[in-house]
Amino acid sequence: MHNPTKILKEIIPLTQNDCFTIFAREKQSVDYPLHYHEEIELNFIMNAPKARRVIGDHMGETDNLELVLIGSNLQHGWFNHQCTSKEITEITIQFHPDLFDDNLLKRNQLSYIKNLLQLSSRGILFSKQTASAVKPLLLKLPQKQGFESVLELFTILHQLSTSKNYRLLASNNNLHKIKTNNYGNSRLEAVMEYLNNHFHQPINLADIANIAAMTEVSFSRFFKNRTGQTFIDTLNEIRIGHAARLLIETNLSINEIADKCGYNNMSNFNRAFKKRKQCTPKEFRETYTDFGTKMFI
Template sequence: MASINNIIKEITPLTPNDCFTIFSRVKKEFNFPIHFHEEYELNLILNAKGAKRIVGDNIDVIGDLELVLIGPNLPHVWLTHECNSEITEITMQWHKDLFEEKFLKRNQMTLIKNMLEKSLRGISFSPEMINTIQPRLIALKDSNGFNSVLELLSILHELSMSKSMVLLSNSSFMNAANLKHNSRRLEKAFEFMNNNYDKEISLKDLAKLTNMTEESFSRFIKKRTGNTFINSLNEIRLGHASRMLIDTTHTITEISYLCGFNNISNFNRLFKKKKHCTPKELRENYSGHRIFI
């Protein structure tokens, strides 16, 4: 993973003997800088309409109800932006190894396992799911002991059954060590694209790499990821471009060409379409993260 300039690593108060921590607060503004940490985080935010959320390379203005699951080492922050109300925030954090891999591989844990893998990109949940989970989180913050651990597992199970999860950050923005694919051929293809995103890459190259025909690989990547080959490649290039916008002083035009885009207009158009902001706006959002409007 590239260095994360101006993004701090949070040391949470969890000790090795703890299972999780949950804390709540009422405040007038968001005043914590952009950060990441080793732990999973479930963040419930109420009455913060107009605040801005940044998760990885995703930027959104939120409504009155917000529930987001953040995976390990994923940079994130909430900014006051246009919010001018009293905010309620309940945050739960737990160790990334609280549930061991062998445990998560059991049949009954499949949905939770899949959700935790998706959380490496950040997950936003629907208002309907928030209304279901909100009273349970509020009750959990006042409880303790063994039953609290069972309730955490139950809440995660409820969330994992959601049909309306929204993945926030592009996969290429994540810590490479967190990437998990269900297929070795897909891993090879994504590894190749990540290592050669600055060069010309064709469908023929990836088909040859995975010992498949072009037509077969095209169907394969679409079925496994929901994305076409060219969309997957563009997301990887845009992810690297986002990282460069944050970590370097290269001009936007330089970054465009360094990331394999041969046309600055096409780069700007794709960037705006995928990230709902311009490259300049993304750079300003990160460089100005210590300023709260």
């Protein structure tokens, strides 16, 4: 039984230079804790009937084909429940909310995709017919690369956007959506840009307060009020996100990765990583390399 009060913020190591990430894997269970992230997610699950699906304030059972589009910061999770299958296929695609520029979405040909992305804020469950229709494209996507894979993703989204057979899952009261901060503040934007560009270097509160032209005490209060978390928690969040990507994409040792992400102490790195990913860096790498393929496009 999952704990509905524990909702994890997942940091997906997708940079602004990437279009999307795709994770394809064979698994023996569908236990995935309740979590949220800024990226929009398309999740396809095959051969996992009677698992439990939680999207916002919606709870339901999966069929043997499951295809859901989940909007930015919408809490979601899947749990074994009454599913007994041990041969489950899952393909997860995650992309930035701004992958499609607002000006592009104004064009007539993109109106359906614009509507699709807007509806995803409530979670969209597509029919078995729609899931079956895009299934071949989804299964082939992990084999494609570069621009071809981007075009294929756009084709999949277009096909989904023209489907009439779907169901909106979460209620329209926004209580199920995690509130996030659009910074809208030049001081905070300058701080976040600095953290994202210099996370691999030693950074202390005095440095950051200086960038914001504030005292340390004033900056700490300002940062917590604006972001909902401390400067140290935010810095660790950024560092662990980059570490997760290096664990997936490279053969660097865990020591090397810790160093590249600003940790000169392995116990601090392991502790910070486990706090955010609920597993050690070693376990995280093994999960991705043993049970699936993850690519950044």
